[in-house]
Amino acid sequence: MINKSLAERRSDKELECEINGQPMSLEVPPTRRLLAILRDDLQLTGTKVSCEIGRCGACMVLVDGRPVNSCLTMAYQCQGKKITTIEGIGQDEVDPIQQCFLEEGGYQCGYCTPGMIVSVKALLDDNRDPGIEDIEEALSGNLCRCTGYGGIVRSVHKAVQLRRNSS
Amino acid sequence: MALTRTTSGERWRIRPDGPDKVTGKLAYLTDMYQEGMLIGRVLRSPHPHAGIVSIRTDKAKRIPGVHAVITHADVPGMNRFGIVNPDQPVLCEDRVRYIGDAIAAVAAETQEIAALALESIEVEYVLLPVVDDPAFAQTKQAPRLHPGGNVLHRNQYGHGEVGKGFAKCKHIVEESYSTPRQMHTYMETEGGLFIPEDGGRLTVYSPTQHGYKDRMQLARILGLPEFNIRVVSSPIGGSFGGKDELNVQPYGALLALVTGKPVKIHNSRYESVRAGLKRHPMKIKMRTGVDENGRIMAHQVHIVADTGAYATLGAEVLNFAIEHVTGPYTYESVEVEGVSVYTNNGVSGEFRGFGGNQAIFALEGQMDRLAEKLGMDPWEFRLANMRKPEDPGPLGQTIVRTDGAMRTWESLARSPIWLRRHDRRTSEPWIRRGTGAAIAMHGSGLGFGIPDPAGGMLALAEDGKIEAIFGYEEFGQGLIATLELMLIEQFGFGAEDVRIVIGDTDLVPHSGSSTASRATSMMWKSLQKLRGPFLDRMLNEASKLLSQPADNLRIGRGGIWDKSGEHLLLTYALLARNISEEIRFQTHFPFPVSPTKRVGAHYLYTYAAVAVEVEVNVLTGRVKVLKQFHAIAAGPVMNPQGFLGQIEGGSGMAVGFALTEDSLMERGAYLTRNLDTYLIPSYADLNGEIEVHAIEELPEDDDHGPRGVGEIGSVCIAPAISEAVFQATGKRVNKLPIDPELLQETPDFLAKAVDGI
Numbered sequence: 001m002i003n004k005s006l007a008e009r010r011s012d013k014e015l016e017c018e019i020n021g022q023p024m025s026l027e028v029p030p031t032r033r034l035l036a037i038l039r040d041d042l043q044l045t046g047t048k049v050s051c052e053i054g055r056c057g058a059c060m061v062l063v064d065g066r067p068v069n070s071c072l073t074m075a076y077q078c079q080g081k082k083i084t085t086i087e088g089i090g091q092d093e094v095d096p097i098q099q100c101f102l103e104e105g106g107y108q109c110g111y112c113t114p115g116m117i118v119s120v121k122a123l124l125d126d127n128r129d130p131g132i133e134d135i136e137e138a139l140s141g142n143l144c145r146c147t148g149y150g151g152i153v154r155s156v157h158k159a160v161q162l163r164r165n166s167s
Numbered sequence: 168m169a170l171t172r173t174t175s176g177e178r179w180r181i182r183p184d185g186p187d188k189v190t191g192k193l194a195y196l197t198d199m200y201q202e203g204m205l206i207g208r209v210l211r212s213p214h215p216h217a218g219i220v221s222i223r224t225d226k227a228k229r230i231p232g233v234h235a236v237i238t239h240a241d242v243p244g245m246n247r248f249g250i251v252n253p254d255q256p257v258l259c260e261d262r263v264r265y266i267g268d269a270i271a272a273v274a275a276e277t278q279e280i281a282a283l284a285l286e287s288i289e290v291e292y293v294l295l296p297v298v299d300d301p302a303f304a305q306t307k308q309a310p311r312l313h314p315g316g317n318v319l320h321r322n323q324y325g326h327g328e329v330g331k332g333f334a335k336c337k338h339i340v341e342e343s344y345s346t347p348r349q350m351h352t353y354m355e356t357e358g359g360l361f362i363p364e365d366g367g368r369l370t371v372y373s374p375t376q377h378g379y380k381d382r383m384q385l386a387r388i389l390g391l392p393e394f395n396i397r398v399v400s401s402p403i404g405g406s407f408g409g410k411d412e413l414n415v416q417p418y419g420a421l422l423a424l425v426t427g428k429p430v431k432i433h434n435s436r437y438e439s440v441r442a443g444l445k446r447h448p449m450k451i452k453m454r455t456g457v458d459e460n461g462r463i464m465a466h467q468v469h470i471v472a473d474t475g476a477y478a479t480l481g482a483e484v485l486n487f488a489i490e491h492v493t494g495p496y497t498y499e500s501v502e503v504e505g506v507s508v509y510t511n512n513g514v515s516g517e518f519r520g521f522g523g524n525q526a527i528f529a530l531e532g533q534m535d536r537l538a539e540k541l542g543m544d545p546w547e548f549r550l551a552n553m554r555k556p557e558d559p560g561p562l563g564q565t566i567v568r569t570d571g572a573m574r575t576w577e578s579l580a581r582s583p584i585w586l587r588r589h590d591r592r593t594s595e596p597w598i599r600r601g602t603g604a605a606i607a608m609h610g611s612g613l614g615f616g617i618p619d620p621a622g623g624m625l626a627l628a629e630d631g632k633i634e635a636i637f638g639y640e641e642f643g644q645g646l647i648a649t650l651e652l653m654l655i656e657q658f659g660f661g662a663e664d665v666r667i668v669i670g671d672t673d674l675v676p677h678s679g680s681s682t683a684s685r686a687t688s689m690m691w692k693s694l695q696k697l698r699g700p701f702l703d704r705m706l707n708e709a710s711k712l713l714s715q716p717a718d719n720l721r722i723g724r725g726g727i728w729d730k731s732g733e734h735l736l737l738t739y740a741l742l743a744r745n746i747s748e749e750i751r752f753q754t755h756f757p758f759p760v761s762p763t764k765r766v767g768a769h770y771l772y773t774y775a776a777v778a779v780e781v782e783v784n785v786l787t788g789r790v791k792v793l794k795q796f797h798a799i800a801a802g803p804v805m806n807p808q809g810f811l812g813q814i815e816g817g818s819g820m821a822v823g824f825a826l827t828e829d830s831l832m833e834r835g836a837y838l839t840r841n842l843d844t845y846l847i848p849s850y851a852d853l854n855g856e857i858e859v860h861a862i863e864e865l866p867e868d869d870d871h872g873p874r875g876v877g878e879i880g881s882v883c884i885a886p887a888i889s890e891a892v893f894q895a896t897g898k899r900v901n902k903l904p905i906d907p908e909l910l911q912e913t914p915d916f917l918a919k920a921v922d923g924i
């Protein structure tokens with residue numbers, strides 16, 4: 001499923017971490033960016049690339065449950081960490097957050113969507129009842145150019161409500 | 168009625184491309200990978216204007232892992248591109264005209280080697296004076312950027328005599344408006360995978376808004392017959408006009424052919440910024456006068472558009488702006504002149520709204536200023552000068568009779584935002600509130616005199632799927648979802664019965680471009696034409712197989728049913744397996760145009776009236792849009808989620824145009840190189856209320872059906888915000904994005920403290 005051969009070709013130093021629940025040991029330079037490890041080495045292309053300076057959130061992943069820009073994260077910072085990408089969310093059945101995005105139309109081209117969902121997931125895992133300001137803060141690092149955020153606002157509010165009701 | 172999920176009922180559906188988008192499974196063309204592929208990079212000019220003395224590539228070529236380094240000498244066909252006017256070099260020979268001009272391209276085994284190879288290419292330049300001001304560009308002293316001089320295009324329109332018109336005026340408003348170099352900022356930057364195939368064929372996986380047009384341009388550059396190239400162009404991570412012109416395709420294609428290996432290119436954000444198109448910055452001077460009754464007697468307009476280094480669709484954008492500086496009003500006299508000028512400021516080109524955004528910002532600004540001079544309500548003033556349904560179009564051309572202007576005007580006049588516009592209460596003294604509104608008519612299709620073909624195909628595939636095959640692209644607008652809904656509603660198929668095939672020149676017919684708000688209307692029209700023959704043929708075949716008269720049968724979900732709809736008699740799969748001859752119908756027709764012979768003039772228009780409520784913080788000078796109301800008259804709504812999404816998305820982009828976005832340049836070099844300084848609206852900027860009203864009824868004799876809404880949501884926001892800011896602060900805006908400094912005030916308490924000393 002996950003093809004490690006390319007990553008290992010850059011043999012340098014062992015990176016031990018867990019990606020989407022699967023223990024991995026990869027031989028990559030300590031400074032290789034997590035974004036490149038995911039997209040180029042492991043072909044986990046659900047994580048997107050857009051600005052590479054930590055501004056847009058297209059590359060957002062969870063590292064030990066916290067949202068992180070994978071474009072700004074280096075391999076050595078992932079040592080011993082649990083990394084969750086969009087491929088690791090709703091693996092068996094779609095996550096309620098993903099369902100909300102589907103129903104409310106919280107996406108158009110979909111390029112910002114994985115990062116957006118990762119950020120919402122981080123928010124709701126951490127906070128059962130976020131207010132408007134918490135949501136604004138949680139999504140302050142995720143840009144979307146297509147939707148004008150209308151559908152995203154509706155999706156997130158619905159996901160927040162579901163989370164509230166479930167607790 | 169407000170368009171929402173609730174009011175749309177069952178028509179609000181989960182998009183067919185949704186599940187793969189929310190799970191990250193959807194492979195964009197820039198996500199593609201092939202074993203053994205090389206990485207392509209392009210060497211771009213560091214200078215906005217220079218002569219090339221020499222290009223030496225030997226050092227780069229000697230680097231292990233470099234498979235090719237190419238220059239203009241390696242372009243087998245025409246070393247130029249440009250959709251209408253091919254004046255941009257694929258690889259520059261002797262001169263660079265902008266900071267993104269391409270000089271060489273490399274293919275190497277890794278990103279790192281490719282980067283090293285780029286650095287090892289030696290180019291000697293002689294710097295030439297930079298032409299960074301369109302006004303200077305038109306003077307005799309300015310260096311000539313192209314053999315024909317620095318004017319790409321000039322055009323004008325007029326009727327009546329403005330001299331006489333102004334003589335009758337009680338009030339005249341004269342203003343000069345300027346608009347920014349807005350960037351499309353699609354989240355997926357340009358790129359793709361280019362694969363040489365057996366038999367000398369080439370497959371191009373790269374986003375574009377018109378696969379066949381890319382194929383034609385690439386064939387010209389590569390010196391190959393068109394059928395040797397297959398262009399796969401969807402799905403796309405956003406475009407907004409920005410991926411309409413060729414971008415990385417020529418380099419990927421050339422490198423793949425030269426190396427015989429797959430080549431992948433994916434632009435970094437800065438490369439996208441420097442090489443890519445922008446919205447034309449325009450300076451629009453307007454002089455408009457009214458008589459004592461508030462009737463517009465004269466309207467004089469002069470437009471200067473900065474088209475940058477190359478043409479692409481600069482001339483067409485200027486024509487569109489000229490058409491849209493008069494809007495849904497009647498005038499006793501009009502005189503419009505426009506010029507699109509070459510400079511060394513990047514390349515301006517096609518962008519959602521297509522020159523309408525700039526024109527309507529200026530025009531609506533005039534309307535508000537005139538109303539103020541007259542002491543009239545700005546909305547009533549617009550009504551007093553509004554076009555009648557049978558009036559000719561803005562260029563005096565015959566257009567389809569339309570009452571869209573009046574309908575949207577009325578809808579806005581009744582909107583809650585507008586009704587409470589005089590309530591200016593705010594929580595803090597340094598926060599001011601204001602409401603503004605604007606109205607527009609916006610042309611769809613490419614216009615008279617420009618080839619604008621449309622069409623599509625329906626087939627019953629061997630596996631029993633109903634295939635809808637169109638040459639349109641999915642860049643997020645929801646084209647696939649719209650097509651699916653049309654097939655369900657107009658044909659009676661189930662979603663699971665249909666397969667939509669788009670974005671692949673080996674599979675799809677010529678349908679024209681997915682631009683100019685045309686794709687939805689052309690899909691609708693194609694299906695109208697195909698419906699009769701396709702369904703008749705299906706029923707006839709079924710009637711033969713079932714030995715029942717066709718009259719007793721009907722098309723339905725899953726297959727052919729009896730007339731009562733109680734029994735499924737034949738599945739589509741069985742039908743497909745048992746027919747003697749393939750069921751496949753194709754249609755081809757041009758986008759409807761005006762009988763008036765004026766190049767670019769439109770025949771079909773959509774209308775929008777927009778009101779916004781804003782808050783201005785006079786300490787920071789920042790404007791926040793609190794509420795928006797949009798009344799849109801674009802015929803029947805084909806896909807409510809898509810319609811709403813286009814209006815919300817278009818208006819969100821326009822909020823950026825009005826408040827924060829500008830690709831700043833200094834002497835031809837970009838100062839804003841990434842999303843840290845180029846500021847598009849974020850979640851917190853746009854989570855205010857937005858209400859969209861769709862006016863679906865068309866005049867009885869209008870059989871053109873739904874119009875596209877890809878652009879109309881983006882054209883009224885800037886003028887509405889500007890007026891709202893004026894209502895809030897008393898300050899008139901004539902330049903976008905609105906400069907916060909203009910709106911900052913010395914706080915009261917500071918003034919008092921000074922007094923007290």
Ligand code: FES
Pocket residue numbers: 048049050051052053054055056057058059060069070071072
């Ligand atoms: S690509 Fe990482 S934040 Fe934009």
Ligand code: FES
Pocket residue numbers: 107108109110111112113143144145146147354404405643
């Ligand atoms: S859906 Fe296209 S960028 Fe968000």
